Amino acid sequence: MAPGLPTAMDRPHFIGIGGAGMSGIAKILAQRGAKVAGSDAKDSPTAEALRALGATVHIGHAAEHLADDATCVVVSSAIRADNPELARAAELGIPVVHRSDALARLMDGLRPIAVAGTHGKTTTTSMLAVSLAELGLTPSYAIGGDLDAPGSNAQHGEGEIFVAEADESDRSFHKYAPEVAIVLNVELDHHANYGSMEDIYDSFRTFADRIVPGGTLVISADHEGARELTRRLDGAVRTVTYGESQDADVRILSITPHGLKSEVTVVLDGAELTFAVSVPGSHYAHNAVAALAAGVALGVPAAELAPALAAYTGVKRRLQLKGEAAGVQVVDSYAHHPTEMTADLEAMRAGTEGRVLVVFQPHLFSRTQELGKEMGEALALADESVVLDIYPAREDPIPGVTSELIIASARAAGAEVQPVHDKAGVPEAVAGMAKPGDLVLTMGAGDVTDLGPRILERLSK
Template identity: 55%
Template sequence: MRVPVPDTILPADRLGRVHFVGIGGAGLSGIARIMLARGLAVSGSDGTDSPTLEALRGLGAEVHLGHAAEHVHDVDTLVVSTAVREDNPEYVEAVRQGLRVLPRSAALAAVMAGRRVVAVAGTHGKTTTTSLLTVALQAAGADPTYAVGGDLAQTGTNAQEGGGDLFVAEADESDGAFLVYRPYAAVVTNVEADHLDNWGTEEAYRAAFAEFADRIDPGGLLVCVVDDDGARDLAAYARGRGLTVVGVGESADADVRATDLVFEGSTSRFTVHDGDVELGTLTLQIPGRHYVLDALAALTVGLRLGHDFDGLRRGLEGFTGTRRRMERKGEAAGVRVYDSYAHHPVEIAGDLQAARSVAGEGRVVVAYQPHLVSRTRIFGVAMGEALGAADEVVVLDVYLAREDADPEVTGALVAGAVPLPAERVAFVPDFDAVPAELVRRARPGDLVLTLGAGTVTQLGPRVLDLLATHDPAGGGDA
């Protein structure tokens, strides 16, 4: 459901008692955390209990399991996400009462009020770059408020109220949320067609990023990863509008460059040049070229905000990841298991490159769950082609999220496009059958990677449990 953004967004301290429908979600839970830290009255509801809900209760939120009209009888403001349906009883009751109803983007803008906002946008890499920037700034002596789409390993949470004037936020383009913010500075990691169920065309999607750039403070800053053609085009557009732009990447004409990249196991090492000045070498505890570019963008923002290289480097080198971004789940029977959020062909390719580095002499065995019927219809063949970089591939059926099923668009579309021998690819629509299929294919020394934005993340622990009671030495095909 799309809720209109009000013409005037009140600061959070003027919203009264705030109720979140779906408070356990990655976006809403972070906003709720920040409001609770500021002493605001917060309640919410969700369909199932979770550690996130338990943590919010501990912070003072009144949290209900299930949705009911009586949950909003003493509420002033209702916050909903696009996943909420129009017949949700709490939304229906809020409308009946004439309560203030805000989409997630407006609620985030409300807690941003009065802060110097750094917004991180892009088709891929938003969560990791926002996380890297947050820990880099913290290590350099800043104390930013942050709201990220995943839990930081260092803090175990996706949002936190800071004592400084900076607010670091992931700026989501999927539903146009990033067009609600007025950042002082922004990062754009890349611009590639996605979320066409909302934007309609690639041209409209790219135009939205131009509009986002127009919303940056005229005295502020835009950092673009110019190795990406879409971000490079955006940088040129923003420069033409008079905005200060810093291009980063491996490209020879980037203002801040990464050179001498070396990938060893789960680490990535590179040298940083700011113009003609060599600043030093950085070693990340996360693998993959795309993470190097994310870190370079985060570093550049910190430098341009006036922080020193050594402090920022200390934070980046200490970064151990974000939940669901090449997250190590464990090891059993000599098989390592990782989980990642990749659900777009470019993200799949990047994470498989990283997995290959971590796997070393072992093979990469992937379970991939396509996300959304609309995305699979458009990108399903490209998803399958990207999965060809693995050694063994198991494709699940499409995770529907906010859409209805389409019998013509299933995981079979993706599996059929994987350029591997047929015996190395399987379409397994029965979710509960996937762990055993992965264990059957895995050998000691292999890396099993679960990929996708849906319930596939639940498979890692089940695979590890099976591995612990199963000898995979004879598994897999020669």
Template identity: 50%
Template sequence: MNNPTNGSPAGSLASLGNVHFIGVGGVGMSAVARIMVARGVPVSGSDAKDLPVMADLSAQGARIAVGYSAANLGDARTVVAGSAIRDDNPELAAAREAGLPVLHRSEALAATMGEDTVVTIAGTHGKSTTTSMVTVLLQGAGLDPSFAIGANVPALGVNAASGTSDIFVAEADESDGSFLNYRPRIAVVTNVEADHLDHYGTAEAVYESFDRFTALLPAGGLLVACADDAGARALAERTRSRGNTRVLLYGTSEDADVLLHDDGPGSVAVSIPEGRFSLALQVPGRHNALNAAAAFAVALELGVDPAAAAAALGGFSGAARRFELKGEARGVRVFDDYAHHPTEVRAALTAARSVAAGHKVHVLFQPHLFSRTREFAREFAAALDLADTALVLDIYPAREDPIPGVTSQLITGHMAGGGRLAAAGEAVALIADAAREGDIVLTAGAGDVTAYGPRIVEALRG
């Protein structure tokens, strides 16, 4: 079930009463629950498995259960259901039978924002990283924003918190259209490409949803858009033509308001009318330099001194599953990345090339969704050809049923000599055997391929 909401408005935080989360162990669900608990809302929740975050929520005062049962609803007045929760879930069925409002995660998060100054970060790629950068930057500059991020962030310790300032920074997910539930004053759009066509149907519908997103900005609100991305630039031009929203461009294009200078690791800076400011980034890749420029632009809008903003970006060490180092053995570093769109795979492999510094790059890629594989097989192949060795696992189905004729061979059939299919049982050994001292190994995809990184490190040690 993609969207469990029954269409009821979220209302104010106080109007929700006791809130029960079905699937509370999910990264996005736990983020909202954590903020609600911190803001004094009575919270309960359940999940099929006993996940570490559930113990954290319990310690904060939430009533948490393992396993699903209608009795878990207790005295809940509002229910929040995760996107993976099916209609036959006993708690969801009981909530609907009782006539309780059933909210999407984004509706519940919107209710927690209240009258805060809301900064939302949207885009086909880079949302979690950019949201994390904005949050780390603001904290480093002496502010204490509330935040909700779709990934764990080592520099923050958690993926969500209720801060003491009136600023709320949130990742805004376009995959199911739920980013339209927020009311931002500042909206960042990192890029706009066709994706999630299982939900939208056409590329045009994706673009139209971003138009609706920027239309949510109030008079005098600000759109921060990437000048280097054709989709984001076109969105900025359409938004500017409406006349009631300010637009700020960032990137390497000469007309960017925040001009990025990226000459490789250690040589990243931004220029604004006040001067040029060096960015001491810990994360590699042009895409991360662009994300940093976006975070810098948001900080300026919120009144942060440019020098302080630039310095604070040095505190960002990355987000979970975003070019995350999983280990090193025999002089081979193994990274993991959530990349599941051709543009993301290309960006991750380009970053890997810069880190490899002349050595080889080996990638183990797991396609995510049959529909995405069907739509972008050629583009995935072209991106994976950037690696010296590219092994492709079977498709991770996630929420989809198989589509006849759609397999990982659609990708490997378009690849050059370094690419081939790999069975799950042989992939670790093949990658470990190919890697030599100084090489980089990357596991990539939104499925369970993330579990292969530690196994590759162990194989290298063996």
């Protein structure tokens, strides 16, 4: 049985309650019986889903939104120090808790699986949550994206397993003590917080060291950054490797695409096992094998878990089909790092016979400054691309850093790219490019996702 509610979190207040990570914790606390309240910059379906669970959600940030009887204030790294609700918490002496600490407390008394890596965390966490639920194990889970509806990024389950996406961006994954941890890959990203690969390796090493005694690290045998991390661990933790490499403990023998699905054959404990993956691309097949290895490490029989993985059909913004109009499919992708962009573009190429067109919105000035050249090279995999201005998110502009860095790199790599500075002009630009049989990919971690329905509307005219 899952544990009850941490006493100090029986009346939590969330600043930024509508965010992917924050809303998940708020949902679980509400389902455990907490009197949840919070605020967000704007209303959203996620906020409405929390209200349906009994939460009080204020729109906008103001000191009076924080109730005097709140037992804690939950924040993420995105909350600025001058937030009025944060200032009010200091006045009232209400403890401030980082979301990673809140999530860690929710895992107390359970058997956590923590999924880490530069790319693929949301998908792999979701695969585990869906497949374990399919087997009737009723896990709790907290994911960085919605499965099929607003608010479906988290669930309080009655089972003993808790599956959590473990975020390395602000080192918050150091707070968890998993029984099983997954490291999908290790690359340099989040340049505002990490200055070098040495810094990244040290951070992932700290995460691996947090695995409980007798626990297991499931880690890629193919990704060079993951292999280097394994070498640095030097046997300090029980490790199970997976991938196509000859020395992988769970070895992938084949990945056979079938349109927007695939079939995977692995060797696990000396026996071959074939199962279906209901999302396209070899990187998603690798995610499924990581999920399989983690479930087996926790004691779930492979012969039961493998077919259950096919129940996972996707997460919002992870190659999500938004619709079709005039013979053109529109798919939404959260990819914002060159490795993710390349993987999703290769998956779309394998899954469609027509041209692949991209609407790309760079995410963060710091990421564009460091990886703009590689982003442009990734766009060369598309037939044509539209590039928007940089989505700043939490960052202030950096002088000289614009989307032009990406556009110049893409053109140097032979790509056909056009800049569009006003999002309102994108549907018309795409309509001028697209032909029946083409696939349009809206790509990026910002509000480019809003353009899918508008593109479909314009194409249908």
